[in-house]
Amino acid sequence: MQIEAKYALPAFGPEPENSQFPGSRTAISGLRYFSPNTGRWLNRDPIEEEGSSNLYGVVANDSISNVDVLGLAGYFFDGTGNSRKSGTNVLILHDAYSGLAYYYRGVGSSFGTRAVGGLTGAGGHNRLEAAYRDFIQAVDSGDRYVDIVGFSRGAALAREFANLLNERGYDPAYGGNLKHKLRAGTNKPPGECEFVIRFVGLFDTVGSFGVPGNDINIGIRMNLPGTVGNAAQATAQNERRFLFPLTRLGDRNGFDEQRFPGDHSDIGRGHGKDTNDLSRAPLEYIWNQGRAAGVPFGPLPDYTPTGNTTPHDLSRKFPHNLFPKRPR
DSSP, rough: OOOOOOOOOOSSSSSSSSSEEETTOOOOTEEEETTTTTESSSOOTTOOOOSSSSSTTGGGTTTTTTTTTTOOEEEEEOOOTTGGOOOOOHHHHHHHHHSSSEEEOTTOOOOGGGHHHHHTTTTHHHHHHHHHHHHHOOOOTTEEEEEEETHHHHHHHHHHHHHHHHHHHGGGGGSHHHHHHHTTTTOOOOOGGOOOOEEEEEESSOOOOSSSSOOTTTOOOOOOOTTEEEEEEEEEETOOTTTOOOOEEEEEEEEEEEESOOOOOHTTSSSSSOOOGGGHHHHHHHHHHHHHHTTOBBBOOOOOOSSOOOOOOOSSSGGGGGGGOOOO
């Protein structure tokens, strides 16, 4: 066998090269043949796809915008101090999402914002505006279903993002580039928009935006709007820290909330190298709830239990030991 070409590809982002055969007008991606001239697949995916009226199209026949063919977009807000390298449950679900997926690292996750962002949630509104700009681009390219997932303060941002979409609808004035600025005034209010907030998945919502440790959240609306079709929240049974007040989901048709053993970061898988087995059940719960609502989550990665099911207790460590305990 002769190797015609080989490439080194990055872990994220579009492929810098395609595997086009020399002298051929087709390319191969995985197990499918693609025609660059027509911008279409030449054969069906052998493992099939879920729900589409055009299984041979690619990126909604809008390759410049690089949007998924199914017209779906997910928005994933990570927890305080978390980034891609943290490997949280939010990132796992982001990577399992079959549609276009946007990831936003947690507040306080960069060196310059770690102290203030971690304490007060500073930087959250910047992430919301970035997510709304992404939403405008996605709607322009055919996105019609919105799925939102968040952990910790990222779960609070997920709630506010749903409210932001409900409030603004589609308003290109927020789009962020000249094309959208020129279209200012052509906005569509929520009642006229053709998108649906299908699912909001939350891992232990903790807000405390502005003043740590209380339920005052400056500029963050914790109640989900009536336009949200389905929502689920996994909460921490063993969290005792004063600075981590839980905001419950509320009782509404299509909403579900379950308690799981573990502290706040056991639920969201935010303990990094010190992760135990307790993070798996909340992950599978949100995954299953999302799938039941129609969210295009693919298979979760294989998991080998460590045997460690002891909840973390950071209430005994500084600075949390300076405050009274607040069991849930």
